[in-house]
Amino acid sequence: MTDRHVIVGAGPVGRHVAELLADRGSEVVVVTRSGRDTGIPGVAGVRADAGDAEALTRVTDGASVLYNCANPGDYTQWETSWPPLAASLLETARRTGAVYAVTGNLYPYGPVDGPMTESLPDAATDHKGRLRARMWAEAKAEHEAGRMRAVEVRGSDYVGPGVGANGHVTRLLPTARLGKRASVIGDPDQPHSFTDVLDVARLLVAAAEDPSAHGRVWHVPTNAPRTQRQALTEVLAAGGLPPVAVSRIPAPFLKLGALFSPMLRELGELSYQWTRPYVLDDSESRAHFGMEPTPWGEVCERTIAPYRLAQPA
Secondary structure, three states, X not given: OOOEEEEEOOOHHHHHHHHHHHHOOOEEEEEEOOOOOOOOXXXXXXXXXXXXXXXXXXXXXXXXXXXXXXXXXXXXXXXXXXXXXXXXXXXXXXXXXXXXXXXXXXXXXXXXXXXXXXXXXXXXXXXXXXXXXXXXXXXXXXXXXXXXXXEEEEXXXXXXXXXXXXXXXXXXXXXXXXXXXXXXXXXXXXXXXXXXXXXXXXXXXXXXXXXHHOOXXXXXXXXXXXXXXXXXXHHHHHOOOOOOOEEEOOHHHHHHHHOOOHHHHHHXXXXXXXXXXXXXXXXXXXXXXXXXXXXXXHHHHHHHHHHOOOOOO
């Protein structure tokens, strides 16, 4: 196996994967549409359309691992943007022999009763959950047929640097750091798992390079659940900031907004994640990989750090 790695996507997970690999001296290529330099020493940025299997194969040829860290920018257009991208990634892995390491999420499980384990069926009924479940089912089928090697890691809602408006905690920080009220979806006092993007990257690299881990899903080591109120308060405290009032966005408001906002419609389909306990069981991955999550205090410090650079007036 060579020590060359190709990462599709330069979001927070892709960047953390690139940093981990570069720090140990691996050859790392990050593929984006712009080809913009990541600014990470030792990491090459390549401009390519990852949805074009011919182009992606040329970049990936000779690599040991192909990491799917993509996150199509328009959340409301996943049904059109993900299928050709996923098909290209699968085809590239088949052609090149690179291990296909997928950054997944918990959507495929749908609503659950009790902690989520890897043995749960992918039983989502919403279209985003079905889409992500189908993507993994296709990769797993190719793996089981011996045409490629695949593994997927799944984490809960992300915290950590770079997550920004895509995170349910980090989207609140620009105003909460100014002392303003935070409005959240669902019940602010239901226990919920929050996963550090660094831990996603750590598990993704470890699972890709462990043949005994291939062919299945693994849950990212994640700290004990917090409520939305607790998580926001603790992240603010890590930056020396006081707690703020936290209130629930009224359900009628969300339903009314969904009539006019595609984004609110999408969030409405997934609102079950915030109306009951939503807890990740990571015991299998901890035991198999001997990996623990980044301590919660450090996670909070990493999350607030980008927002401390410009102090509020």
